[in-house]
Amino acid sequence: MTSENGFEEIHVLWISEGMSCDGDTVSVTASGQPAIEDVVNGLIPGLPKVHLYNKVLSPTVGGEEFLAPFRAAARGDLEPFIFVLEGSVPNEKINGDGYWSSFxxxxxxxxxxxxxxxxDRLAPRAWAVVAAGTCAAYGGIHAMAGNPTGCMGLADYLGADFRSAGALPIVNVPGCPVQPENFMETLTWVLRHAAGGAPPPPLDDMLRPQWIFGRTVHEGCDRAAYYEQGDFAKDYNSPKCQVKVGCWxxxxxxxxxxxxxxxxxxxxxxxxxxxxxxTMPGFPDKFMPFMDTPPGGSLSxxxxKPYGAFIRRMRGITNDTLNRxxxxxxxxxxxxxxxxxxxxP
Structure with a gap:
């Protein structure tokens, strides 16, 4: 059902049969701003009516009852819909006599x-395509060196220039698992765009939402001041900067x-x-072995260290003065x- 400016009703077809642990679905259920229940129950102003199909959150008993909307969408009999993929995409061209993953x-x-x-059947017909979690976005754990499945991210499979029926690129929301509000906030933006109430979500060159992934962990970390002062943790019990104990x-x-x-x-x-x-495209291979000092961490x-030691001493003197x-x-x-x-006067 459509209105003059957008859709009044839309389906969300969520498949987690990628190489996955279902952790992204479980994580998303923890979102509070907005909660997935509020989106489905129509409590968020400006969104179309949402019909969600997700095996973990489905009220059906499974089987053909659950598969019915997916089969209808594959035939072209259900629209509009948003296709959400959870889990990485295996290479079925190298599956031997079997298959890697089925639905x-x-x-x-x-x-x-x-x-x-x-x-192959849902993505071209979908009004929008969203990759939930790092596995779906970039391959993740299952795509690491030595894997036998040839796993990849959705954009690797469909192509970086893929555009949905709604003229949108793939929307990647990485995380292992995805942070709950990061995903729901992005999905809400896509839904509001579908309703005609918002522009397309701004994405970076790795197809991530810019407003979420435009800054580094360090730039938002409460421990960053310790780094600037050259004050580093030597173990995980310390409140100081953890770069030397493996933080990237x-x-x-x-x-x-x-x-x-x-x-x-x-x-x-x-x-x-x-x-x-x-959350990174190079995860996990480029970040291993975990807990070793990152390359460059020792040099930086x-x-x-000398700057931080001097600044720390000067600040200590000033702090003592300001405490009088x-x-x-x-x-x-x-x-x-x-x-x-x-x-x-």
């Missing part, structure tokens, strides 16, 4: 329908230290964990604050 069976032959079969925050695009994980609380560096770059921390009250705070019989009005 339902062919109604005539009973043979499993591969994830790739569904992508200075070079990773992610907003988790600012946003937190659930209800504004948590997030890797916020709770003593290092950033291992799980060494160069900032002004000398005119007294109860003697003379005013010593320097009060001297320019105008007198």
């Amino acid at each position: 339902g069976n062919h109604p005539d032959t009973g043979e499993p329908l591969t994830l790739n079969w569904w992508i 925050g200075p070079v990773v695009n992610c907003n988790v230290p600012k946003r937190g994980w659930m209800g504004g609380i948590g997030g890797c560096p916020n709770v003593g964990g290092i950033c291992i770059g799980c 921390s060494m160069m900032i 009250e002004p000398k005119w705070h007294h109860d003697r019989e003379v005013l010593t604050s320097g009060y001297d009005p320019r105008w007198r």
